[in-house]
Amino acid sequence: MHRKPVFEEKVRNIEPWLASVGAAAAAGDYDGDGYVDLYVTNSRRGYTNALYHNNGDGTFTDVAAAAGVASVNETDGLSMDAVWGDYDNDGDEDLYVVKWGRNLLFRNEGNGRFTDVTGGARVGDRGNGNAAIFFDYDRDGWLDLYVGNYFRSIDLWHLPDTRIMHNSFESARDGGANVLYHNNGDGTFRLVSEEAGVADTGWTLDVGAADYDNDGDMDLHVANDFGPDKIFRNEGNGLFTDVSAAAIGVDTRKGMNSEFGDFNNDGWLDLYVTNIMTKDYLKEGNMLLRSNGDGSFTDIAPEAGVADGGWGWAAKFFDCDLDGDLDIYTVNGFVSQRRGEEYWFDLATAVTEPGFDSTDARQWPVIGDRSLSGYEKNRFFRNEGRESFVETAGEAGLAHDGDGRGLVVFDYDNDGDLDVYVVNQNQKAVLFRNDSDTRGKWIGFRIAGRASGVGTRLTLVAEGRRQIRDIDGGNGYASQSDRRAYFGLGGSTEVDRVEIRWPDGRTQTLKHPAINRLHTLAMP
Numbered sequence: 001m002h003r004k005p006v007f008e009e010k011v012r013n014i015e016p017w018l019a020s021v022g023a024a025a026a027a028g029d030y031d032g033d034g035y036v037d038l039y040v041t042n043s044r045r046g047y048t049n050a051l052y053h054n055n056g057d058g059t060f061t062d063v064a065a066a067a068g069v070a071s072v073n074e075t076d077g078l079s080m081d082a083v084w085g086d087y088d089n090d091g092d093e094d095l096y097v098v099k100w101g102r103n104l105l106f107r108n109e110g111n112g113r114f115t116d117v118t119g120g121a122r123v124g125d126r127g128n129g130n131a132a133i134f135f136d137y138d139r140d141g142w143l144d145l146y147v148g149n150y151f152r153s154i155d156l157w158h159l160p161d162t163r164i165m166h167n168s169f170e171s172a173r174d175g176g177a178n179v180l181y182h183n184n185g186d187g188t189f190r191l192v193s194e195e196a197g198v199a200d201t202g203w204t205l206d207v208g209a210a211d212y213d214n215d216g217d218m219d220l221h222v223a224n225d226f227g228p229d230k231i232f233r234n235e236g237n238g239l240f241t242d243v244s245a246a247a248i249g250v251d252t253r254k255g256m257n258s259e260f261g262d263f264n265n266d267g268w269l270d271l272y273v274t275n276i277m278t279k280d281y282l283k284e285g286n287m288l289l290r291s292n293g294d295g296s297f298t299d300i301a302p303e304a305g306v307a308d309g310g311w312g313w314a315a316k317f318f319d320c321d322l323d324g325d326l327d328i329y330t331v332n333g334f335v336s337q338r339r340g341e342e343y344w345f346d347l348a349t350a351v352t353e354p355g356f357d358s359t360d361a362r363q364w365p366v367i368g369d370r371s372l373s374g375y376e377k378n379r380f381f382r383n384e385g386r387e388s389f390v391e392t393a394g395e396a397g398l399a400h401d402g403d404g405r406g407l408v409v410f411d412y413d414n415d416g417d418l419d420v421y422v423v424n425q426n427q428k429a430v431l432f433r434n435d436s437d438t439r440g441k442w443i444g445f446r447i448a449g450r451a452s453g454v455g456t457r458l459t460l461v462a463e464g465r466r467q468i469r470d471i472d473g474g475n476g477y478a479s480q481s482d483r484r485a486y487f488g489l490g491g492s493t494e495v496d497r498v499e500i501r502w503p504d505g506r507t508q509t510l511k512h513p514a515i516n517r518l519h520t521l522a523m524p
Contacts, residue, residue: 002405003044004426005078005100010162013366016335018156019043021080021130021205022100023405023423024478028084028093029054030067030108036410036482039069039095040423041079048072049079049097058413068114069095069106077101077128077156081406083474085134085143086452087121088187093452098129098147100156123189127153127176134454134473135209135218137196138238139503141450142183143473148204148222149176162362166203169351169358170252172226175203197240198232200224208258208475211457212247212269213295216505218455223255223273223477233295248297253284257477261317262468263326264387267459268293269470274312274330274477278373281344286312286330290387305389306381311373314407314477318418320396320434321382322442322488324465328381328389331404331422335367336374343370377401378422402427410482416442416516418486423478441489443515445498447471449523455503456523458485462492489515 004019011018022043027036035054042049048071051064064070073079081098088094092108102124106114118124127149134143151164153176166172177199181189193199202224209218213233220240222230231247232240244250248271257274264270268291275284285307289297301307309315310332317326335343346365350356357363377399381389393399402424409418417434424430443460447453454473459466469485489495495515500508502523513519 001428002423002426003042003047005043006045008157008159010159011164011361014361014364016337016367017372020335020403020425021405021478022078023425024079024081025406025408025421025423025429026082026084026474026480027408027410027482028480030084030093030095031112032092035414036412038408038421039082039084040429041082041097042073043078043080045073045078049082054412063112067112068116072097072099072104080130081132081478083132083134083480085145085454085473087134087143087145087183089142089450096123096132096134096145098132100128100151102126103129103132103147117187121188122191123181125149125179127179128156129176131204131206131477132474133207133209134452136451136455136503137218137234138182139217139455139505140185141504142185143451143454144183145181145189146198146207146209146220147179147181148207149178150203150205150225152176163357163359165359165361165364166226167359168226170227172203173201174359175201175224177201178204178207178222192238196238197242200230202228202230205256206258206477208260208472210260210269210470210472210475212260212271212291214268216501221258221260221271223258225254225256227252227255229255229273243295247295248289253287256313257315259315259317259476260470260472261326263288263317263328263383264290265325265465265467266291266293267466267468269468271297272306272315272317272328274309274315276311276373277308278311278344281348285309286315300387304387305391309379310376313405314479316407316409316476316479316481318409319486319488320380320418321436322417322490324467324488324490324492325383325385327383329378329398329407329409329420330381331378331407333376333401333403334373335371336403337371338369339371339375341370343367343372374403375401378404398432400430402430406478407476408479408481411444411484411486414518416444416486418482441492441515442486443489443495443513444484444486444518446484446518446520447523448520451503452483453523457501459499460487461496461499462489462494463496465492484518
């Protein structure tokens with residue numbers, strides 16, 4: 001069960017708001033036994049994080065204490081996110097924990113134990129981060145690291161004053177600067193955020209990396225609370241260009257999730273960003289940004305039927321029913337406390353009063369035990385084709401009403417269909433096993449080799465139909481999903497070929513691979 005953080009008396013009036021994040025989960029096979037394990041965060045001093053070892057029989061065992069990755073919330077802040085990645089290219093998954101405080105890097109020793117190497121690796125950012133992703137931006141075969149920060153670099157438990165909040169609800173740019181670490185290939189990293197052009201100062205809740213423009217390198221998307229989101233195009237020379245205005249326009253929404261996937265199978269990655277939709281007040285809506293194939297996107301969420309995700313957090317594309325196209329699952333709910341009167345109305349009144357300073361937490365009205373968009377049911381949008389979705393969470397058994405934050409999509413039982421793990425803020429997590437009645441028409445791929453295979457693109461062709469998957473290093477709010485690539489085959493009984501574009505640009509074709517099995521592909 002996740003526990004929320006506790007803050008000092010100065011900001012107790014809005015503590016439920018401040019303490020509403022931190023429930024994260026990361027999927028990775030840390031011991032290489034072929035079953036995906038889970039690292040799950042806690043966010044209160046005195047409570048440990050969990051490393052759930054997958055026993056291969058449908059059960060998990062928490063081994064975090066024995067592994068040395070449990071007690072990370074006692075000093076230097078509290079956990080907010082985590083991500084797996086083989087930063088030292090020794091063949092096993094290392095672990096990076098993002099904190100409101102000092103971040104931590106744990107090196108996997110290959111024997112079930114981890115060593116804290118943060119200081120030597122020089123990645124102990126104190127930027128009050130909410131997100132991180134491993135990706136090889138310069139294609140040198142070593143995983144680099146991008147961290148999305150929220151508050152400025154302040155000690156949130158020893159505040160000199162209460163002016164810690166955003167200066168706008170729609171265009172805030174006074175958050176913590178994001179951080180890009182270049183992997184030197186010798187166990188150390190170098191800070192390159194400013195020179196690379198990605199030191200964004202929005203209030204970042206999530207970061208994602210993928211090749212959205214099909215030029216072979218991984219670009220960055222930054223989901224910022226209180227707008228605007230950012231897209232940084234990778235120029236292939238160690239530098240990025242801010243192309244946000246041309247690619248996605250300027251939005252004033254509350255971006256919370258970064259997830260790439262080709263939902264319409266046209267060969268271009270699309271982007272799903274969660275925001276806020278409420279019944280009575282804030283009607284922003286999630287964005288389904290369809291790629292136009294020219295470096296720009298068009299939001300078609302309302303027409304496609306995927307805009308209303310409630311107070312959205314993590315969301316993932318995945319082919320739940322194995323029919324050959326990507327569905328969307330999104331979790332939601334902000335603060336579930338006493339039912340009845342909502343806090344929003346007091347806040348909306350306060351912000352219109354003369355002299356109200358949104359940066360000063362002390363001026364915000366007291367939340368107390370009231371709810372704010374609480375007890376919302378998660379949404380499952382089934383892809384119907386023709387760029388249209390139908391919401392069927394109840395029918396699918398996924399209409400959970402916890403305060404969802406992190407969302408892991410993974411094949412925990414290795415049966416070929418993708419299961420779902422939801423981490424709820426200050427509540428128990430939930431594991432949903434997929435019992436798809438179309439199970440059996442699938443194919444999966446695990447990438448073995450340098451940089452965990454991150455940046456590899458797989459294109460599957462079956463009966464003339466093409467699907468693509470990019471191997472990413474942790475897209476999705478407070479989440480990292482199964483890095484293995486799964487394809488549903490629908491009515492197809494044979495795969496014509498799989499085209500592989502490796503991170504360094506080399507290509508390979510695998511003809512007529514067997515279906516209903518997981519293949520391991522070794523990087524050349």
